[in-house]
Amino acid sequence: MKTPFAGHALSLTRLLPHLALFGTLILAWEIAVRTGLIQSIMVPKPSTIFAAIVELYFVKGTIWYHFFVTLTEAVAGFIIGAAIAIALAVGSSLSDAFRRYVSPYAVVLNVTPGIALTPVIIAWFGFGMGSKIALAAVISFFPIFVNTLTGLTQTDTDREELFRSIGASRVQIFTRLRVPAALPLLFAGLKIGLTTALIGAVVAEFAQATEGVGVLMSRFSFQLNMGASIASLLSMTLIGLILFYSMEFLDDRMVFWRREERREAVSRKRARAWKRRG
């Protein structure tokens, strides 16, 4: 499936119109607020936001501590959620009985908004990082589980027959056929899971916490310090981008056969290695 935005090589001529548009938008916004077209209490001036960014990120640097707290919570929750999800999905794909008896609970977990568990999880795991990690794990579980399971159970019967006819064992069929075939879907699930893990961490911080970007944001918002609030929001965007692109990078490395040039690079490297070994 083609993404709605076909990739363009980054170049200055391409970048220039984008920058011009961005500049115009920012300028129009600034003017609108200054002339009172937009109320500055509701929507701060871009210059105010910029000043807040400089102060929070560079001068005082207060945001970095909270940034790393939230990042740690999201990543830890994601790893726990993903580990459980993948383990259960592998189990379900290997045994029909296991799948039958696990799936109703997975469905229940899926239709329940995981966010609803926030207060309960805070009561169970306390006000610290534990509860944020737990919520992130709970809500990142399902997309990873369902994608892994779908990937592992979709079978190309022709290929499986080929594997059988050349005498592949069950383990070989699993590791050499099922797992590689499942990887693209697994990574799609992991990407969704990362995003939801970040949401989980932030929502739990809104509900009850003493540190983290979510706390910073709600504190600034309720002081009506909108510039600083938006500046903290941007750090969540930054976390989201970092997480997404690191997963994308991993995806690209592991599912190397999807892109032509990566596939060729890997096969060249392997050929060289094999030649050296004789």
Next chain:
Amino acid sequence: MAEATASLGPSASGGLYLRTRRWLTHAAIFGTLILAWEIGTRTELLDPLFYPAPSKIITSFWRIYVTQGNIWKHLYVSIGLVLAGFAAGSILGITLGSLVGLNPLVRRFIKPYVIVLEATPRIAVAPLLIAALGFGAQSKIAIIMLVCFFAPFINTLSGVVNVNEEKLELFKSLGASKMQILKKLVLPEAVPVIMAGERLALTAALSGVLVAEFIQRDQGIGALILTYTRNLNMASAFACIFTLTIIGFAIFKGMELMDRYIAFWSHEDGMTRVSQNRNVRWAKQGWAR
């Protein structure tokens, strides 16, 4: 946005005997789990203050729905907000998605903003919106709208953009007008994708209303869960959460049903149903072959 659907439901294969046996095993496992939980809390292996016994949860269900009946008011408020925010958000998403999708120039310029928007957890904007719009239904609807907007937007966009090139060529070579291409080629392929986006949006709306109510803490099911948990009335909190499970399930099934009716051509049974209806209608009009 990839959304996978595995066959998680109980498989329909197997004879009556096998199916009964499977249901019995399901019931036995469920019963054992519930019983273990109940015994665990009774013997205080699990702290009953934090992990309410299943029997307590059932009593709470009875209390909040029947004897006290206090959940209805909150449910009513929350569901109203969900529907309002969902309607606003998805209409906005579909409109903007189709506008952007049909215009390549706009698409190119909007790309960086979409990437930034996609990476930001939308729900994180909640405190900002509350600060800007004040406490009350207004800011809650704005939050739900924001949370709902993205999935219909991106799905409409990719649905409109992902037109089969060969089919498009065929349409053009047969001299189809722009309107005809839109109506007979683009829409039929885009609608199932858009419906998938709507499903994600409605689920997100339910989470959105909860977050809005967690922050505002005045009324609604989210506030109720929060209050019950604060008072360590965990059984009632769980009764509320299981209520949300039921609502979530209803949403899931409802959207599936709607998908079958609106995008009937992407389901086998819907296709036969509609084509039979059309046959009957055309036969009446004397179009019979």
